[in-house]
Amino acid sequence: MSKKETTSNSGKSKQEKGSVPYGDSQLAAGGELHQIAGGEHPALTTNQGVALSDNQNSLRANPHGPTLLEDFILREKITHFDHERIPERIVHARATGVHGFFELIASLKQYTTARILTEVGEKTPVFTRISTVAGGAGSVDTPRDVRGFAVKFYTKEGNWDLVGNNIPVFFIQDAIKFPDLIHAVKMEPDRGFPQSATAHDTFWDFISLTPESMHMVMWIMSDRTIPRSLRMIEGFGVHSFRLINDTGQSTFVKFHWRPKLGLQSTIWDETVKIAGADQDFHRRDMFDAIAAGHFPEWEFAVQLFTQEEADRFPFDHLDATKLIPEELVPLKVIGRMVLDRWPNNFFAETEQVAYCPGNVVPGIDFSNDPLLQGRLFSYIDTQLSRLGSSNFHQIPINAPKCPFSNHQRDGHMQMAQPAGRVAYEPNSLSENSPRETPAKGFHSAAVTETGEKGRIRAESFADHYSQARQFYLSQTAYEQAHIASALVFELSKVEQMHVREAMVGHLRHIEEDLAKRVAAGLAFDKMPDAPVAAAPVQEMKPSPALQIIGKMKDTLMGRAIGILIADGSDGAVIERIKKAATDAGATVKIVAPKVGGAKLADGSMLAADGQLAGTPSVLFDAVAVILSDGGAKALSKESAAIDFVRDAYGHLKAIAVDKGGQALLKMANVGQDAGVMDTNDKDAFITVAKTRQWDREKSVRTLA
Ligand code: HDE
Numbered sequence: 001m002s003k004k005e006t007t008s009n010s011g012k013s014k015q016e017k018g019s020v021p022y023g024d025s026q027l028a029a030g031g032e033l034h035q036i037a038g039g040e041h042p043a044l045t046t047n048q049g050v051a052l053s054d055n056q057n058s059l060r061a062n063p064h065g066p067t068l069l070e071d072f073i074l075r076e077k078i079t080h081f082d083h084e085r086i087p088e089r090i091v092h093a094r095a096t097g098v099h100g101f102f103e104l105i106a107s108l109k110q111y112t113t114a115r116i117l118t119e120v121g122e123k124t125p126v127f128t129r130i131s132t133v134a135g136g137a138g139s140v141d142t143p144r145d146v147r148g149f150a151v152k153f154y155t156k157e158g159n160w161d162l163v164g165n166n167i168p169v170f171f172i173q174d175a176i177k178f179p180d181l182i183h184a185v186k187m188e189p190d191r192g193f194p195q196s197a198t199a200h201d202t203f204w205d206f207i208s209l210t211p212e213s214m215h216m217v218m219w220i221m222s223d224r225t226i227p228r229s230l231r232m233i234e235g236f237g238v239h240s241f242r243l244i245n246d247t248g249q250s251t252f253v254k255f256h257w258r259p260k261l262g263l264q265s266t267i268w269d270e271t272v273k274i275a276g277a278d279q280d281f282h283r284r285d286m287f288d289a290i291a292a293g294h295f296p297e298w299e300f301a302v303q304l305f306t307q308e309e310a311d312r313f314p315f316d317h318l319d320a321t322k323l324i325p326e327e328l329v330p331l332k333v334i335g336r337m338v339l340d341r342w343p344n345n346f347f348a349e350t351e352q353v354a355y356c357p358g359n360v361v362p363g364i365d366f367s368n369d370p371l372l373q374g375r376l377f378s379y380i381d382t383q384l385s386r387l388g389s390s391n392f393h394q395i396p397i398n399a400p401k402c403p404f405s406n407h408q409r410d411g412h413m414q415m416a417q418p419a420g421r422v423a424y425e426p427n428s429l430s431e432n433s434p435r436e437t438p439a440k441g442f443h444s445a446a447v448t449e450t451g452e453k454g455r456i457r458a459e460s461f462a463d464h465y466s467q468a469r470q471f472y473l474s475q476t477a478y479e480q481a482h483i484a485s486a487l488v489f490e491l492s493k494v495e496q497m498h499v500r501e502a503m504v505g506h507l508r509h510i511e512e513d514l515a516k517r518v519a520a521g522l523a524f525d526k527m528p529d530a531p532v533a534a535a536p537v538q539e540m541k542p543s544p545a546l547q548i549i550g551k552m553k554d555t556l557m558g559r560a561i562g563i564l565i566a567d568g569s570d571g572a573v574i575e576r577i578k579k580a581a582t583d584a585g586a587t588v589k590i591v592a593p594k595v596g597g598a599k600l601a602d603g604s605m606l607a608a609d610g611q612l613a614g615t616p617s618v619l620f621d622a623v624a625v626i627l628s629d630g631g632a633k634a635l636s637k638e639s640a641a642i643d644f645v646r647d648a649y650g651h652l653k654a655i656a657v658d659k660g661g662q663a664l665l666k667m668a669n670v671g672q673d674a675g676v677m678d679t680n681d682k683d684a685f686i687t688v689a690k691t692r693q694w695d696r697e698k699s700v701r702t703l704a
Contacts, residue, residue: 087386088137092148095131096283097350100339111251112243114363116155125154130230134185135196140275141282143196144225149235150355154401161359168236170320171213175374199493208502211464215321218471221486223265230282231296232264239372240317242365242445250445260297262553270651273618300335316460320371325543349397354383362442389413405434462535465509470540476549478694484704488521501528521704557585562620564591568628571600573679577624580682591615613640617648622689627660636667650700652692656685
């Protein structure tokens with residue numbers, strides 16, 4: 001055993017050319033050097049390019065003496081380290097970022113001059129960052145939370161950032177309320193918790209006093225906020241934007257992303273357990289998918305409408321708490337996005353990327369949505385504090401991939417070295433300095449604005465309940481039960497009775513039955529009064545497009561199947577299930593009590609992908625349990641094995657079992673239904689594995 005840990009990535013030996021050997025006394029104290037892979041390595045240097053002779057020991061006055069201040073190598077290294085972190089985003093701190101491309105498949109030439117939306121077949125590089133909102137950068141991937149869906153398109157005409165969410169509406173109508181909303185949802189300032197959870201008093205206090213948030217509340221209490229994978233969420237630009245064509249005519253547009261793998265969410269109890277089993281569940285899923293060449297893909301679609309059409313909508317499209325039902329304005333699919341390259345460096349790219357809804361290209365413009373208008377200011381401002389310099393656009397992940405030049409100069413961390421005398425415009429001293437391009441440059445939509453200035457909320461923004469009701473009524477019965485149960489869960493964590501009551505009061509406007517279910521779940525002895533509604537609740541046609549279950553895809557692509565085995569398991573059965581699942585597109589993982597694997601019935605060893613204690617069934621979409629009688633008996637004493645099958649059943653997953661597997665189910669008191677089948681029936685297993693056993697739910701938990 002070495003007496004002192006001494007490593008050197010200069011490879012080969014301490015005598016390597018160009019390096020100063022370790023002193024004899026150090027070797028005597030330190031023992032052998034670790035041999036690391038050989039090969040030619042560049043010299044390890046300071047940031048000034050000075051080669052280091054020793055990266056293991058600081059400079060000391062003598063072997064037992066004080067460290068010397070003159071050690072510029074130590075000071076440089078520690079100083080840099082001390083400054084490694086930059087302020088994390090105030091919201092959307094936790095995220096996964098991936099490179100990819102956007103490809104246009106249908107031209108919008110009639111509506112816009114933006115080249116990215118007119119040149120069919122052209123591929124545009126993108127960087128997409130999908131985030132949670134409330135938690136810090138080191139928080140878990142799976143709280144109940146909205147997912148940010150930000151895409152930077154590096155177009156030939158400049159960067160276009162579409163900074164959206166996986167929910168098409170927002171909590172508030174006016175940007176001035178955003179700091180209040182975020183302060184309410186974030187950890188409470190006196191106690192410093194909860195981290196990334198809405199289930200606490202300050203959040204629901206604010207919400208209960210903010211009726212405009214009710215539509216968004218329905219969405220966040222639905223399973224949309226507990227997605228199975230980031231590859232299985234939708235994205236929305238939320239606000240209305242404008243497209244402007246070559247005659248200057250403008251059309252309103254809403255942007256949508258639709259995942260190729262379909263929508264899928266988890267069950268709340270499962271989500272809670274995933275947070276313990278794998279804090280990086282979503283990031284790892286994305287990383288693994290890209291490493292395996294299963295590139296996530298989304299359709300890009302638009303809803304286009306004119307001012308005249310908008311005037312006939314029974315809501316105001318400039319109000320970000322409203323969506324435009326697909327049944328009213330159909331989606332037109334115009335492109336696709338494929339994410340196919342993991343960043344080289346998380347900090348340089350995912351952390352330093354700076355999105356701004358104000359980054360648009362000629363042919364795209366803003367609407368008067370007061371939330372969007374506030375965002376146009378906020379994002380640049382936040383980048384200045386986060387990235388520390390007005391030159392943040394020069395960081396490679398933020399820089400346009402088309403040429404850009406102007407007369408802005410200097411500033412903190414200036415990387416460019418502009419030549420010449422001229423840094424102003426107009427000028428007559430330079431023949432090739434940048435000038436305006438009146439024809440092709442950015443033009444705003446020519447809109448006439450009239451009316452009185454003031455802090456006024458438009459009357460057309462007054463209806464807070466109709467679309468909340470429409471959303472709830474559009475769901476399947478299972479999804480409605482999940483919404484009601486989520487409300488009961490969240491409000492049960494709220495200590496203040498008057499806040500619980502106020503929330504149930506709002507629910508009465510949305511749907512009386514929902515209010516009753518939640519009141520019963522909270523054990524209210526009488527129904528609280530509903531608050532006065534600012535506008536009457538309108539009855540709107542249910543929109544099935546708002547469901548998750550209706551948008552699940554009949555596929556195992558992107559899904560994972562876990563096979564639990566132990567010593568004595570039948571290799572042929574394992575192989576049969578594994579092949580059927582892999583052929584159907586699933587990823588298959590073998591789980592065994594020991595990661596080294598299990599000795600199968602025929603005496604061969606099968607290595608495991610995961611150790612049972614660290615690989616619970618919450619990490620899979622369906623499971624198979626293939627055990628000998630002895631294996632089943634041994635596992636019946638392992639709580640991890642009991643949890644594996646109980647949770648798979650409780651989370652409504654398909655379970656394939658052989659005789660030993662069935663024995664374990666019995667010992668674990670797991671029920672039987674059509675979703676539990678024999679491993680001989682592999683085709684039925686594959687079919688059932690593609691969905692969840694919704695009918696089972698009433699037998700495993702009491703929903704509101
Ligand atoms: Fe953001 N938001 N936001 N937001 N937002 C930020 O900008 C803000 C809103 C969204 O992956 C911040 O760079 C205000 C709606 C995403 O880097 C900040 C308002 C939607 C991301 C900010 C909103 C979003 C952010 C923090 C109300 C959906 C992550 C860090 C007017 C359409 C982008 C940063 C990334 C990030 C402000 C509301 C989406 C503070 C003031 C609505 C996806 O500037």
